[in-house]
Amino acid sequence: MTPPKKISLTRYLVEQQRIDGLIPGQLRLLLEVVARACKSISHAVNKGALGGVLGSADSENVQGEIQKKLDIIANEVLIEANEWGGHLAGMASEEMDAIYVVPNRYPKGEYLLLFDPLDGSSNIDVNVSIGTIFSVLHMPEGDRGVDEGDFLQPGNRQVAAGYCVYGPQTTLVLTVGDGVVMFTLDREQGSFVLTQENVRIPADTQEFAINMSNMRHWAPPVRRYIDECLAGKEGPRGKDFNMRWIASMVADVHRILTRGGVFMYPWDQREPNKPGKLRLMYEANPMAWLIEQAGGAATNGKERILDIQPTKLHERVSVILGSKNEVERVTSYHSGL
Numbered sequence: 001m002t003p004p005k006k007i008s009l010t011r012y013l014v015e016q017q018r019i020d021g022l023i024p025g026q027l028r029l030l031l032e033v034v035a036r037a038c039k040s041i042s043h044a045v046n047k048g049a050l051g052g053v054l055g056s057a058d059s060e061n062v063q064g065e066i067q068k069k070l071d072i073i074a075n076e077v078l079i080e081a082n083e084w085g086g087h088l089a090g091m092a093s094e095e096m097d098a099i100y101v102v103p104n105r106y107p108k109g110e111y112l113l114l115f116d117p118l119d120g121s122s123n124i125d126v127n128v129s130i131g132t133i134f135s136v137l138h139m140p141e142g143d144r145g146v147d148e149g150d151f152l153q154p155g156n157r158q159v160a161a162g163y164c165v166y167g168p169q170t171t172l173v174l175t176v177g178d179g180v181v182m183f184t185l186d187r188e189q190g191s192f193v194l195t196q197e198n199v200r201i202p203a204d205t206q207e208f209a210i211n212m213s214n215m216r217h218w219a220p221p222v223r224r225y226i227d228e229c230l231a232g233k234e235g236p237r238g239k240d241f242n243m244r245w246i247a248s249m250v251a252d253v254h255r256i257l258t259r260g261g262v263f264m265y266p267w268d269q270r271e272p273n274k275p276g277k278l279r280l281m282y283e284a285n286p287m288a289w290l291i292e293q294a295g296g297a298a299t300n301g302k303e304r305i306l307d308i309q310p311t312k313l314h315e316r317v318s319v320i321l322g323s324k325n326e327v328e329r330v331t332s333y334h335s336g337l
């Protein structure tokens, strides 16, 4: 029997560009450069202690979080890989306070790239899956220089979004608005190979993901939803639920894209002025688009995440995403239904 045809990321993007025009040449170049950067990050992550890349970098990022060495390495890899290609006007990263404008020594392109270079950093030193999350926007019209305001577009304006999860496999997950596809890194060939097309999330689930240690701080609608799940088949849901919490959004979202579920990092009263822990521009927006493109839903408890108009580059948001019927139930509890 002839082996199944291996379709590389490059071939997939070229064929998609030819078929539906959703991937103009510059965007195809951007996605291939990001994928190559993720391969380099995967290599560094896989080396772990052997590469001297574990542990803290003894510095803080704009979020006030202690940076891991790999956070900084991943950020530098993405910047260096993307700045010279002529496809970008600028970049924004969880690890950098200000935007990164492509230096004048390189040509500027029409796209903006936003990323969390290494999400789930608390898992790096304990060998648990982590990942890179990225979002692509179009530079607004006008031939003036790029500034932070150009990045402040709602998630429904993304032209591409994805992540690369560094786990037992290194898997790149991508949408350009025509569904979700997955590519697994073939380390022998050094290329991403198409391993899943038309990813779909079941509308119902029996699996929720939330950090239960924050239970006493949750708002009543979240507490009600989780209490009902915990009540199991004797309770109002009439079925038992399972719980997962990897504390790495990329890994939790990958599980949901693979078998369904609901992921929640809601507002809580620990820091009432913060809408949530996760960042809108380079965590919630790309993940929300992937989830919706796979048939799921993503809200902040009150509105669709992709419709939120950002006001600050590093603003945070409450996140409820995954199987559509569960997300709609949690959201309905927030409106008192």
Ligand code: P6P
Pocket: 119, 120, 121, 122, 211, 247, 248, 249, 250, 265, 277, 278
């Ligand atoms: P906690 C990782 O730091 C992250 O930003 C997400 O990837 C993850 O879902 C969340 O924070 C984990 O937060 O409070 O459970 O450590």
